Amino acid sequence: MQRSHFIRLLSGLIGLLALCSCHQQDAATPRSTPPHRTTITALIWAPDWPEQMLQIAAEFSALNPDVRVDVQFMIGNSVEENIKPRVAAGMLPDVLSVNPNAYSAELADQNVLADVSQTVAWQNVLAPLRRDWTSRHGTAFGISGGVATTMIYYNRDMFAKAGVEKVPTNFDEFLRVCAQLKRAGFTPIMLNGGFPNMLGNGPFASGFANNVVAHEPNWKSKMAEGTLNLDTAQVADIFAKMALLPERGYVQPAFMSTGYDDGMQLFKEGKVAMTFQGSWAAGLLLHGNRFATGVFIPPWNARGEPVVPVLGSETGFAVSETPNKAAAMRFLEFIAGKGFPILQKKRHNISPFQHDAETAVSDREIVDYTNAASRYPVTASPYYSTLPSNTLESLHGLMQDVLLKKMTPRQAAKHLDQSVKNEAKMHYK
Known part of the structure; x- marks a missing residue:
């Protein structure tokens, strides 16, 4: 009994010494506090x-x-x-x-x-x-x-099977290519009716470039001042060209419900021959396809007139x-x-x-396209940096209404003109 009592006493003394040692160590070494996040x-x-x-x-x-x-x-x-x-x-x-x-x-x-x-x-x-x-x-x-530029990506294999030997360089040629593709059993072009942002980046931006910017060098300052007239036949033609594609059966079924991702997937799966898209989609649209892909400037210009590319930030x-x-x-x-x-x-x-020349991953085809577009004497801005912000939202509805035949192209041009001029009244000083 005395031996066991001595052992317990010795154990307690050792524990007390260890506890004292820990307290001394804590006092000597301040605890680190986590940094403020x-x-x-x-x-x-x-x-x-x-x-x-x-x-x-x-x-x-x-x-x-x-x-x-x-x-x-x-x-x-x-x-x-x-x-x-x-x-x-x-x-x-x-x-x-x-x-x-x-x-x-x-x-x-x-x-x-x-x-x-x-x-x-x-x-x-x-x-x-x-x-x-x-x-x-x-x-x-x-x-x-x-660097943002919008273009038409196309399926080279479909073009070859349809007998299309060269890309179109004006809107009349573009319509003939669409007709040729349709006769060969292909859907000519994808239209993002369910994602009006791409309607703006695609057919509207190219139409504005060739119908407005090409003929009015001071379009930007006049728009800001509220003196740019957009209630014109030329602006109505932007909406009319857009509406013409589904009217002639050149777009995919249920195009008004096609969103951003599913629109690109239609192209990648070989269900459409062409798609409007930007340089930002090159990584997805140029790779992983069962066919060769090319790009060309949207030919929204009239015959005999130079095309105006869209190029900006x-x-x-x-x-x-x-x-x-x-x-x-x-x-x-x-x-x-x-x-x-x-x-x-x-x-x-x-x-x-x-x-970023060493670290940036870019496709040669897109680099060449951008360099070629930058050499044109006249280029236009992307639609999101062209129009006032409230007009952007209005435009989305106008384009969809025209495609749904709820509004005529001329009515859409009138509404667009009113929106731009109202914005100028509120903001221009």
Whole structure:
């Protein structure tokens, strides 16, 4: 009994000494506190690359453990319809997708969007594109997501089987090619009736380029002033050309319910011979097909007139004036730097940055197309940087109404004209 009592006493003494030692060690070595972590929100337009955006955010947070990125994705038909409610509520995210247009520029001049001119990303944006991203008061309000140009992708195998030996160079030739493809049993072209954003980027943008920009060098300033007349036969013709494609049976069945992804899938599956798309879709549309794919400038010009390509800045990224602006600027730098190759592996777009020659993944065919388009004496802007933001939303409905035969092309031109002039009255000073 005495021996067991001694053992218990010795064990207790050892435990007490160990406890004292731990207290001394704790007193000598201060505990490390975890770093403060800032959460920034990023609201992004990424209809065809959401996984890549999530990867960019994850890799940024891994290298910047003090910043967490909460990625949210825009929905609907336009960037602006996602931004406007948040501006009205004073709840803009820290980083967001924006278009290089008057609406975004005005947000910058109202100190809603931050000036990014001191970032490395801005310094690396190609000089011609910087004009698209500079407000009237000289604020650099965003960086471009790519060099945007819209084109027609075509199935070379279908063209060959239908006996089409060369791509069309004007709208009359285009209609003849469509007729030839249809006679050979092919659906000539895909139309995104259910996703009016691509109707705008496709037949509307090319129509505006060839029917308005080609004949009015000062179209942009006149539109801002409210003196550009769009209630004309030429503008009605933009809508009429769009409506002519389904009228002649040149588009896929149920075209008014075709969205963005399913429209591209129709082309990839060889169910349509052509599709309007942008350079941003090159990674998907040029690869993984059972057929060879080519591209050509949409021939929306009249016979005997030079074609006007669409070329400009793609939807890009901006930083809001929020308490998290410093962390948001760091994320913007990452998107334009180490994150950009992640995006490019999926999209194969034309890089808007000077320093990306080695890291950017681009297809030779798209590079050649963009270089050729840039050499034309007259080029037009993408539709989202051409029209006022409220007019964009109006245009989406006008195009769909014309396709559904609820409105005539001439009525659509009149409504478009009224919308543009109303916007000028409200905003032009």
